[in-house]
Amino acid sequence: MSEAVTEMISRDQQRPVDKAASVNVPRRLRNLELVLVLFASAINGGALYLVQLGAIGAFDSSFFLPAMGLAVLVLGMHVALRFIAPHADPFILPIATLLNGLGIAGIYRLDLAYGVAGWESVAVRQVVWTGLAIAVAITVLVMLRNHRVLQRYRYSAMFVGLLLLLLPMLPLIGREINGARVWIGIGSFSFQPGEIAKIALAVFFAGYLVTARDSLSMVGAKFLGMRFPRVRDLGPILVIWAAAMAVLVFQRDLGTSLLYFGLFVVMIYVATGRLSWVLLGLLLFVGGAMAAAQLGYVGGRLNAWLTPFDQSVYDAQGGSYQLVTGLFGLAHGGLIGTGLGQGMPNVTPLANSDFIIASLGEELGLAGVFAILALYLLFVSRGFRIGFAGQDDFGKLLSIGLSFVVALQVFIVIGGVTRVIPLTGLTTPFMAAGGSSLLANWIIAAVLLRLSDTVRNQPRVVVQ
Amino acid sequence: MNGELTLLLLRLAFLTLLWLFVFGVVYALRTDLFGQRVRRMPADQAQQQVAAAPAPQVSPFQTAPGRPAPARQSAPISSLPDGPNTSRPGHEAPIKATTTSARRIVITGGPRAGLEIALQPEPLTIGRSSESGLVIRDDYTSTHHARLLLWNDEWMIQDLDSTNGTFLAGKRVHAPVQVPLNTPIKVGATTFELRR
Numbered sequence: 001m002s003e004a005v006t007e008m009i010s011r012d013q014q015r016p017v018d019k020a021a022s023v024n025v026p027r028r029l030r031n032l033e034l035v036l037v038l039f040a041s042a043i044n045g046g047a048l049y050l051v052q053l054g055a056i057g058a059f060d061s062s063f064f065l066p067a068m069g070l071a072v073l074v075l076g077m078h079v080a081l082r083f084i085a086p087h088a089d090p091f092i093l094p095i096a097t098l099l100n101g102l103g104i105a106g107i108y109r110l111d112l113a114y115g116v117a118g119w120e121s122v123a124v125r126q127v128v129w130t131g132l133a134i135a136v137a138i139t140v141l142v143m144l145r146n147h148r149v150l151q152r153y154r155y156s157a158m159f160v161g162l163l164l165l166l167l168p169m170l171p172l173i174g175r176e177i178n179g180a181r182v183w184i185g186i187g188s189f190s191f192q193p194g195e196i197a198k199i200a201l202a203v204f205f206a207g208y209l210v211t212a213r214d215s216l217s218m219v220g221a222k223f224l225g226m227r228f229p230r231v232r233d234l235g236p237i238l239v240i241w242a243a244a245m246a247v248l249v250f251q252r253d254l255g256t257s258l259l260y261f262g263l264f265v266v267m268i269y270v271a272t273g274r275l276s277w278v279l280l281g282l283l284l285f286v287g288g289a290m291a292a293a294q295l296g297y298v299g300g301r302l303n304a305w306l307t308p309f310d311q312s313v314y315d316a317q318g319g320s321y322q323l324v325t326g327l328f329g330l331a332h333g334g335l336i337g338t339g340l341g342q343g344m345p346n347v348t349p350l351a352n353s354d355f356i357i358a359s360l361g362e363e364l365g366l367a368g369v370f371a372i373l374a375l376y377l378l379f380v381s382r383g384f385r386i387g388f389a390g391q392d393d394f395g396k397l398l399s400i401g402l403s404f405v406v407a408l409q410v411f412i413v414i415g416g417v418t419r420v421i422p423l424t425g426l427t428t429p430f431m432a433a434g435g436s437s438l439l440a441n442w443i444i445a446a447v448l449l450r451l452s453d454t455v456r457n458q459p460r461v462v463v464q
Numbered sequence: 465m466n467g468e469l470t471l472l473l474l475r476l477a478f479l480t481l482l483w484l485f486v487f488g489v490v491y492a493l494r495t496d497l498f499g500q501r502v503r504r505m506p507a508d509q510a511q512q513q514v515a516a517a518p519a520p521q522v523s524p525f526q527t528a529p530g531r532p533a534p535a536r537q538s539a540p541i542s543s544l545p546d547g548p549n550t551s552r553p554g555h556e557a558p559i560k561a562t563t564t565s566a567r568r569i570v571i572t573g574g575p576r577a578g579l580e581i582a583l584q585p586e587p588l589t590i591g592r593s594s595e596s597g598l599v600i601r602d603d604y605t606s607t608h609h610a611r612l613l614l615w616n617d618e619w620m621i622q623d624l625d626s627t628n629g630t631f632l633a634g635k636r637v638h639a640p641v642q643v644p645l646n647t648p649i650k651v652g653a654t655t656f657e658l659r660r
Binding site: 043374462 | 589595598
């Protein structure tokens with residue numbers, strides 16, 4: 001009984017305290033973010049320092065200082081959030097900062113191994129791109145004060161998305177690198193427009209599904225315990241499927257194709273709650289990919305996935321050499337890795353973009369890779385959380401779509417590198433070398449921050 | 465040898481830091497993962513509420529379901545024994561709560577009885593989570609308990625798989641159901657109604 005009394009007293013005392021606390025909620029969130037951002041920046045600095053210590057045995061401030069300049073930019077974004085999105089989620093910015101910094105450390109380590117410096121250095125360009133991407137993310141936060149505005153531009157978003165997807169197929173500016181035609185280039189400057197297209201398409205899918213989901217979910221014949229859509233409602237999924245197949249055949253990029261189609265299927269599943277769409281989507285994609293396997297390069301990828309250690313596959317042009325050296329690197333790393341700057345990740349081709357996780361996995365070991373995967377898991381779960389807490393259907397679908405696209409991309413790349421699924425070329429979000437990917441992912445982070453700010457901004461009543 | 469040892473220690477320290485960051489984030493969002501902490505109710509009060517919880521007592525002077533309640537009605541009068549859409553013979557059908565007909569939420573039972581909230585024409589989440597539109601913190605509320613939805617401008621109540629259930633006029637809500645005006649909705653130990 002005495003316990004109950006003390007509880008009651010504490011309950012009565014709590015009320016005014018809670019009232020004051022709820023006023024300070026935004027400040028508390030932002031302070032938490034500040035602490036985590038500083039922590040993440042310290043880890044990033046430590047990673048660069050260890051790379052230098054391991055690879056050249058001394059501290060070199062010529063790269064260290066500009067790279068740490070990014071911490072200042074991130075702090076700038078944090079300050080901007082205090083003013084323009086005080087209720088935003090406090091975990092997204094620190095996680096993005098840490099992933100980005102680990103990526104830069106991995107890329108810088110490879111540059112040291114390749115012996116490049118100055119503007120030749122991929123890491124220097126990555127730092128510049130990161131700065132640009134953070135600046136763009138702040139701009140997005142400033143310009144986009146209410147995400148519902150995006151719903152109005154859903155069809156414009158569709159056109160922009162499709163245009164960006166098809167841009168690399170144009171003769172003059174389209175550019176083919178390593179067999180995939182997904183870049184555009186002007187002079188020495190190249191860009192992968194498909195990365196931005198995923199944001200535009202997520203906006204379009206969310207806007208479209210909000211209006212169309214009733215007809216997609218309510219009607220249709222029941223078969224095998226699932227309600228299947230009517231034939232005439234299949235239009236949109238067939239259009240997106242055709243677009244994905246066009247990317248697969250003409251741009252020769254299995255990863256991008258899978259990414260867009262997977263995004264659409266998941267968003268339609270979330271909007272309608274019907275498993276039959278997922279089944280239908282999987283069947284369509286596997287069918288299409290099987291047909292495309294006859295094209296040669298998809299078949300080669302499948303072969304390299306199933307029998308990578310076969311000598312003839314290993315030696316073949318476009319065979320499993322890259323995949324296998326990546327696996328050897330991961331195996332070399334073991335449980336705690338060789339230590340930053342002390343492995344040989346430079347043996348693997350494209351170690352700083354598609355295979356960044358293999359290079360970091362070699363030097364940080366299984367413990368490090370799992371930490372990185374946990375960071376992605378937290379990032380994506382925050383996105384889902386924002387969608388779950390959202391009040392409007394468009395915002396819900398958009399945040400689910402944007403965070404799922406990050407999750408799917410991580411799965412496709414890391415699954416490919418670790419031989420869970422066939423290897424397909426995609427960038428690891430926030431980590432891989434490449435400006436377009438960085439830009440796209442920082443914009444996704446900015447939109448998620450904006451969405452979480454509007455979610456938490458709701459007027460609340462507390463009954464307790 | 466000495467250098468190698470330093471590098472090994474630094475490597476381990478770095479991995480530890482990385483994991484500390486991960487666990488720091490997880491610790492900071494523990495309320496999201498494991499739910500908000502409840503303050504246990506004083507024993508006598510809790511018992512009283514449990515007794516009241518299963519079925520709202522049928523008050524001897526119940527109002528007809530269809531009659532719009534006067535503006536400042538006292539709480540227990542409108543606790544209807546019947547389901548929302550089962551119009552009993554002899555009674556007119558209950559008035560649906562729509563964006564135009566329902567203007568406010570009135571809390572009729574529980575610790576904050578008497579509180580009025582203006583009802584915005586947008587969905588409202590109810591639960592123990594601090595992100596809910598209507599936060600109810602007691603022993604019987606789930607983190608994400610229920611939500612009020614708008615389907616074609618008509619208010620619906622949906623139970624989000626809560627442990628102890630959401631009750632509309634004393635009946636447990638399974639699928640989203642329409643909310644009539646002046647009908648008690650019970651979440652945890654709190655009862656509220658939509659009124660004009």
